[in-house]
Amino acid sequence: MSLQQRDKQHLWHPLTQHKIHPDALPIVKAEGALLYDDKGKEYIDGIASWYTAMYGHCNPFILERVSKQMQTLDQIVFAGFTHEPAIELSEKLIEILPDNQEKIFFSDNGSTANEVGIKMALQYHFNKGEKRNTIIAFEDGFHGDTFGAMSASGLSVYNGPFEDFFIDVKRIPTPNKDNFDEVLKSLRHIISTNKVAAFIYEPLVQGANAMHMFEAKYLDRILEICKENTIITIADEVMTGFGKTGKNFASEYMSTQPDIISMSKALTAGFVPMAVTSCTQEIYDAFLDDSVGKAFFHAHTYSANPIACSVAIAGIDLLSSENIQEKISMIIKSHQEFDDRIKEHPRIKTTRRKGVIYALDLDIEMDRYGKKRYEIFDHFMQNGVCLRPLGKTIYILPPYVITKQELDKVYQTIEQLLNQL
Ligand SMILES: *Cc1c(COP(=O)(O)O)cnc(C)c1O
Numbered sequence: 001m002s003l004q005q006r007d008k009q010h011l012w013h014p015l016t017q018h019k020i021h022p023d024a025l026p027i028v029k030a031e032g033a034l035l036y037d038d039k040g041k042e043y044i045d046g047i048a049s050w051y052t053a054m055y056g057h058c059n060p061f062i063l064e065r066v067s068k069q070m071q072t073l074d075q076i077v078f079a080g081f082t083h084e085p086a087i088e089l090s091e092k093l094i095e096i097l098p099d100n101q102e103k104i105f106f107s108d109n110g111s112t113a114n115e116v117g118i119k120m121a122l123q124y125h126f127n128k129g130e131k132r133n134t135i136i137a138f139e140d141g142f143h144g145d146t147f148g149a150m151s152a153s154g155l156s157v158y159n160g161p162f163e164d165f166f167i168d169v170k171r172i173p174t175p176n177k178d179n180f181d182e183v184l185k186s187l188r189h190i191i192s193t194n195k196v197a198a199f200i201y202e203p204l205v206q207g208a209n210a211m212h213m214f215e216a217k218y219l220d221r222i223l224e225i226c227k228e229n230t231i232i233t234i235a236d237e238v239m240t241g242f243g244k245t246g247k248n249f250a251s252e253y254m255s256t257q258p259d260i261i262s263m264s265k266a267l268t269a270g271f272v273p274m275a276v277t278s279c280t281q282e283i284y285d286a287f288l289d290d291s292v293g294k295a296f297f298h299a300h301t302y303s304a305n306p307i308a309c310s311v312a313i314a315g316i317d318l319l320s321s322e323n324i325q326e327k328i329s330m331i332i333k334s335h336q337e338f339d340d341r342i343k344e345h346p347r348i349k350t351t352r353r354k355g356v357i358y359a360l361d362l363d364i365e366m367d368r369y370g371k372k373r374y375e376i377f378d379h380f381m382q383n384g385v386c387l388r389p390l391g392k393t394i395y396i397l398p399p400y401v402i403t404k405q406e407l408d409k410v411y412q413t414i415e416q417l418l419n420q421l
Contacts, residue, residue: 003038022374025381030057033402035386043386044406048399051207051239053270055318056401062269062314069310078106078303085309092316093278096248098257102281105296106274106304110238111144113262113275114200116298118148118167120260120279121198121232124286127294132197136190136231139171142208143200143236152200155208170194174206175218187222191229199226200234203250203258204354207239210393211359213352216253223256232283233258238275242266243319243328244397246355259283269315274308327400331356331407335396338411347418349392359395360414364421366392376417385413 003026013024029036033056035043048054055062069085076083090104107116118135125132135152143149150159151166159166170190175183190196203219206212226233235258240250244266251258260283264275287296302308318324335358342360343351349363366372373389380387387394387410394417396410 032056033399033406041384043381043384044402044410045399046380046385046387046410047395047397048266049270050265051244051397052265052268054242054244054266054400055269055315055324056399057270059269059314059318059401061318062271062311065310065314066271066307069307073306075302075305075307079299083304083306083309085306085313086304089309089313089316092313093276096316096320097261097278098249098251100257100259100280101261101278103279103284105277105279105298107277107298107300108302109144109273109275110236110262110264111146111149112300113238113264113277114143114149114152114234114236115146116277117234117236117260117262117279118152118198118200119298120277120283120296121234123296124232124283125197127286127289130195132195133168134190134194134196135167135169136187136196136199136226137169137171138174138201138206140174140209140212141200141202141206141236143202144238168194170196172222174212174214175222176214180218180221183218184221184225187225191225191231196229196231198232198234199223200236202236203240204245204253205240205250205357208390210361210390211352211357211395213354213359220254220256223254223258227256232260234260234262236262238262238264242315243324243400244355244357246328246332248319250354267315268308268311269318271311272305272308274302274305274312276312324400327402328356330404331398331400331402334404334407334411342411342415342418345415345418347421356400357395357397359393362392362394362418362421364392379417379420380413383413383416385410387414 004023007024026038027035028038033045035045073083093104105116107113137152137154139154141154143152148167151169154171172183172186173179204213204216223233235251237249241263260277260279262277267276268274287294332355335353339351339353347363349361351360376389394414398407
């Protein structure tokens, strides 16, 4: 039996309507920016496997660190025990995170990192004797698929069966120069008519919302207003974290820093799942008390798994290296040149970029998961480029290790598509 036939016997894939979806493509090997399927065909991973494998697949530097760790300490309960990889990782994270971040809490994925952030914010107020139960979030934001994170996600097309069970979330549009006054008015109205605990947001780039971008100065003002009202600000940097916007964290573009930051995806470089929620000393202190009841009773069995921590440490070492920083600059410059060349193309409506993220909207009508979307996806795959269109948006978010030659091939394949449409 082929891998595809065996896949269909017992597997249920995410985000997939199995009645109509084409068979899943078996990938048997990955190295650097390349993926290889079971027939030996190679593909450039233009989206770094959902923005995780930023230092390249099976990165040898990380592999060496992990294999050492695997032979030394594999797993230990993180309640009541500690270990060097977690300690070293916390030190390295605090060094690269915005200055106000002081404490590191572990979980397993982006959704749980946000779940933890939301729970921290709710309990922060609770511990101070205040019941605040409303969360503010952007329309069309995405924060994950567990209940709290899903409630905060505005991309609700697929949330129908669960909406009755959501926590209380009020939404504001993402700001731009035309709607900014409206957004502030709406924000102030929500604050004055609800007991708002927290504001959760993706800073500057909304990944799942087709790489929608907005300006730092507007977000800065929103964050200021939240601070003035003791609303805990939670930056969801699950996608934007670890260099993608051209700085280690997108929050660095603002002058008002968040109280809580959630991160995952590139944190563990595509090797293993792990997530971190960081927070300020002030948040942490609100949980200190002689009574156990004020503590944060949230745990995942694999919290701070030593192997995952060793991956994350190696990842941060790479991120901070001259080599990777030069590659990031190369990608930013190449995106700019590509944009200058194609942005006036008649099939393009708009383009946008931030750091290594580049996105363009096609000037055609199509559904997010419709037939045309699959045709465009097929065009890329046949040409050996793995890009996943989000509706009419085509975006590139390449691993930092991509070569100039590989990147040029990604651009060429997009230009071919534009000329064929
Ligand atoms: C991917 C993503 C999540 C969810 O992370 P999972 O690991 O898939 O649970 C949350 N927020 C943002 C911004 C993301 O990009």
